[in-house]
Amino acid sequence: MTPRQSMAKPRSAGVWAVSRKARWRRHSTPMASRRNTADGRPDARPQGAPHASRLGVAALGKGQPFPAVRALIRDAWSALNEALPSIVLVRMPILLLVCLALPLAAPAADLTRDQALQLGKDFGNTNNTGVSNAAASPDLTTVPSYQGTSVPETQYYGSGLGIEDAARQALPNSEVGSFVQDSALSRPRFNIDRNDPIVQRGDAISADPEALLGQQLTGQYSGCQEVTTTTAPATWSEEYCTEWGMDQQVGCQKTLNLSCNRPIECDAGGINLDSVQSDMRWTYTYPYLTIGTISDNYWSGYCAVFDRSTTFTIEDINKVQEFTLIQAGFDDWIKVVVNGTLVYVGPYGGDRLEVVTTGRFRRVQYGASSYGWCELSTSWNKSLNIDIKPYLRTGLNTIDMRVIVAGGGEGWIKFKATQYCDCQWSETWESTCGALEQQAQAGMCVQQSQACLEPGETRLIDGIEVYRDCWRYDLSYLCATGETREEPYCQELHDRGCSQVNSTCVSTLPDGSCYEYQQTYRCPQGNAATQTVMNCGGQTFCLDGDCFDAGY
Structure with a gap:
């Protein structure tokens, strides 16, 4: 200690505080004055104005705000x-x-x-x-990235598993999807389990690093310690085994649907129109056949009977789809007979239609004990639905019509007649194989088999007999799953304490994805040579048996 230091009088804490405050005021006052001038504020707080400890309030407390x-x-x-x-x-x-x-x-x-x-x-x-x-x-509109409600994904709402099929179909053309799938199928295969020596050694070091490192990791050394170091490394050998990509069988079905595309002009209700013979006017406008003139009072008489007959040829009754009596117009009575079978008596029904004389009067008999006057004073227009196909036959057919008139009258009948024409068949396959076919084209699946579930038979479609060799197929595809299986020797290497060090693809699928891997393992053969040395806090550092001199 120098004489000057020994003669200095110690200052108290209060003295030092006063001194520092004074120095601060000497240096800060000019700065405050310059700052107030720049901001347009008074140099000093007006007398009586309250102190404000915070910046914003202090600024306002001195008068006008900044x-x-x-x-x-x-x-x-x-x-x-x-x-x-x-x-x-x-x-x-x-x-x-x-x-x-x-x-x-x-x-x-x-x-x-x-x-x-x-x-x-x-x-x-x-x-x-x-x-x-x-x-x-x-x-x-203020929500980030909001795109409204009409986004493409809405088409999958309520489609169930349809979204999976759409994803499979889109996969071959999706850059992102293809990258993910190719990476999953082609990347090297490393199987690391908890029993791997590398993992076990790492777990042991994590559990007790001081014991395995041979020295304290915290604090300072106070002396030397004996540690065991490796002087010669252990010997290792390389072993190989095979790992294959796993496949799965996936099935789907195809069902044949036929539809008949028949032109309308071929359809005349099965009637050969050139064969029609009638003593009345007749017309056929698809699909209606009309026999008689639709008009009023073109016949006359009292209890007069008008019998009319129409004949035509049907080439194949099996091609007749429909032949129905749908309407009858008459004044006053009518009877319709098809190939000798009575099909309709109007207007009151019955089993006959005859003009008979009872006493002094002529009357119409339409049943065993049913009679009526010839004049009914009505032009009838009856809507009917009488199927006459059961009474028709292949070849010549005859339709007879009797009308009884009193005064003036008329009679006509109308049929709906359609037939099954020769078809131009349209074939469509209802399939659940669309996604698998797409994956097969991309090389991700291979069709293995196709079996007919509904073999050749004749079916009646639109009234026409149709034969096909097979109506429904079951198909089987073999597809990569992205998972693998090992040969038994791989597990043997695991049990011996070997560690996988490499993976090489030796066989690929048509799409380039790897199907077979050669796995390389590093297996211990001989133990390392060790010796005991003194660790004096810096000269030797060992981590997992790999020692070197850290001193200098």
Whole structure:
């Protein structure tokens, strides 16, 4: 200690504080004066003005607020009012803090504490409805990345497993999907399990690093320690085994559907129109055959009987799809007979239609004990639905019509006649194999078999007998699963404590994905040579038996 140091009088803590405060005032006062001048504030707080300990309040407490602060608060107030409808309710705490801070735009001395709180409440109540409406009916255009409701993915809603089939079909043409699948199928295969020596050694080091490292990892050495070091490494051999990609059998079915495309002009109800002979006017306009003239009172007489007959040829009754009596118009009575079979008596039904004389009067008998006057004073138009196909036959057919008229009258009948024409068959296959066929084209699947579940038979479609060799097929595909299986020797290498060190693809599928791997293992053969050395905190460092000199 020098004489000067020994003669210095120690200063108390209070003296040092006063001295430092004085020095600070000497240096800070000019700086404060320059700063106040730059900001447009008075050099000193007006006498009697309260002290303010915080920056914002202090600025307001000295009189007028800073121009920059006033502008900042005004801009914040405007931005808040514009953004308020989209503020989410979870941001309400932040909104409350901002609202409570806004009264600072007025001088602090102008508001009491209660006035400031009331101003905040009024502001919140005024905008409460707008915030609630924004939460109940948010403006979705403000949601980041919102794309509306008409997005392509909506087509999969309610499709069940259809989305999987769509994904399979899109996979071959998807760059991302192909990359993921190719990576899964082609990357090297490393099987690391908990029994692998490398994993076990790592677990042991993690569990007790001090014991296995042979030295303390924390603190400082206070002396030398005996440790065992490796002087000659262990010997290893390389062994190989094979691992194959796993396949799975996937089935699907195809069902044949036939539809008959027949032109309308071939359809005349099975009737050979050139063979039609009638003593009445007749017309055929698909699919209606009309016999007689649709008009009024072109016949006359009292209890007069008009018998008319129409003949035609049907080439094949099996091709007749429909032959139905659908309408009859007459005045006063009518009877229709097809190939000798009575099919209709009108207007009251019956089993006959004859003009008979009873006493002094001529009457119409339409049943065993049913009679009526010849004149009914009505032009009948009856809607019917009488199937006459059972009474028709291949070859010549005859339709007889009897009309009884009193005064003036008429008679006509109308049929709906359609036939099965020779078809141009349209074949479609209802298939569940679409995705598998796509994967087969991409080389990910291979069709192995095709079996007929519904073999050759004749079926009646649209009234026509159709034969096909097979109506439904079952197909089987072999597809890669992305998983693998090992030969038994791989497990033997695991049991011997070997570690996998490499993986090589030796066989690929048509799509380039790896199907067969050669796995390389490193297996221990001989133990390492060791010796005991003194570890003196820096000269020797060993990690898992690999030692070197760390001293210098």
